[in-house]
Amino acid sequence: MNGASGFTAEVAVVGGGPAGLVSAIALASSGVETVLIAPATQDDHRTTALLAGSVTALATLDVWSACRRDAAPLATIRIVDDSKRLLRAPEVCFNAAEIGLEAFGYNIENRHLLAALSTRAAQLKLSRVAVPAVALARDSEGVTVKLAEGAARVRLVIGADGQRSFCRAAAGIGTDRRSYPQTALTLNLEHDRPHRDTSTEFHTESGPFTLVPLPGRRSSLVCVLDPMQAAALASMPDAELSDEIERRAHSLLGKMRVEAGRGMFPLAVETAHSFARERIALVGEAAHVVPPIGAQGLNLGLRDAATLVELVADARRQNADVGGPDLLARYDAQRRADVTSRRIAIDLLNRSLLTDFLPAQAARGLSLYLVERVGPLRRALMREGIAPAVSQPRLMRGEMA
């Protein structure tokens, strides 16, 4: 595999989750020699709400056409205060049409998204190795990635290897991590009534209970609960759980039937102290983890991938080092504001649900009242919710990196 220079490729992407696959496909599509180090992924029954910019990026990379029939549009987002508290917030509805869009984005099962990405990677004849990376050795010229079998020598390693990132540890990058006293129970279900492309978020004292449309009369559920309650629900037989979820959803979608495959995800927020260091750059959950509230996690991860690939493609056009310190410093600086602002917004919203502190509840109620009543504020919030006002990488604007 080694060329005359002794390098296997210019860039190695470690991790075959969605952030890694998108990074590798975007690099290969921009003509950057790439090796994807991706052991087989585990079964994932979750779904991802991909916001408009992510959908544009996938369309630009010729992936979206293979996803579209398995994805449901999110035309309306409804927030309902379902708490028993003294101060309750008014119901708020966000319609994509109000900001001139057909949909805020689309919800798709992760297995379909990963399959579409893998197919595109194969079409591009991306060099792919199905064993894990086990060691990284850096020098002034490049990085040697030791694999469970064999090795690769590259100028830049993109660590897309998830929450317990091996690349992050190998780069000596620490994190700030905080756990919440909550667990998300996830599953998909069928229901008797149509969802009308509307995602409904019930805000309860333990966290949001969110139903997100899937094609047909199906939805995915992310139910954030106290860990004991989540475990109790997760252990119920199908029929009992279906009735319990229908009760919690106030029969909004009629009779419900849960499908096979339940997930439990303890909630935490974690941010790497740096998103890049000495020829190693982090994308996706290797760089930041946010609670599954407001569908931000992977959308942030895809903006990481798009930003980094744009910098690499530009460096390559200028015959500059794609793993050089200037490029990595620019990447870190360009991603920090977006990640920090989303993390703070999600944290504030989550804490305002958990707190019994009356002034905090009043502030949340007032904010939602203003959002409901003041059109320009609501529209600004919708635009910021789907894409940051600060720079959008080229892929998210429909241009190749």
Ligand SMILES: Cc1cc2nc3c(=O)[nH]c(=O)nc-3n(C[C@H](O)[C@H](O)[C@H](O)COP(=O)(O)OP(=O)(O)OC[C@H]3O[C@@H](n4cnc5c(N)ncnc54)[C@H](O)[C@@H]3O)c2cc1C
């Ligand atoms: C309940 C829930 C709901 C969510 N809903 C949404 C949503 O609606 N919208 C949204 O934007 N986000 C959502 N998210 C967040 C989203 O799921 C994550 O951001 C996303 O899955 C992270 O992708 P990733 O590629 O960074 O990491 P991962 O999917 O974790 O992939 C990492 C990969 O790296 C591999 N790996 C690990 N170590 C090595 C190694 N040494 N060598 C090689 N490979 C390695 C692993 O096998 C894995 O395949 C949700 C999260 C949760 C928990």
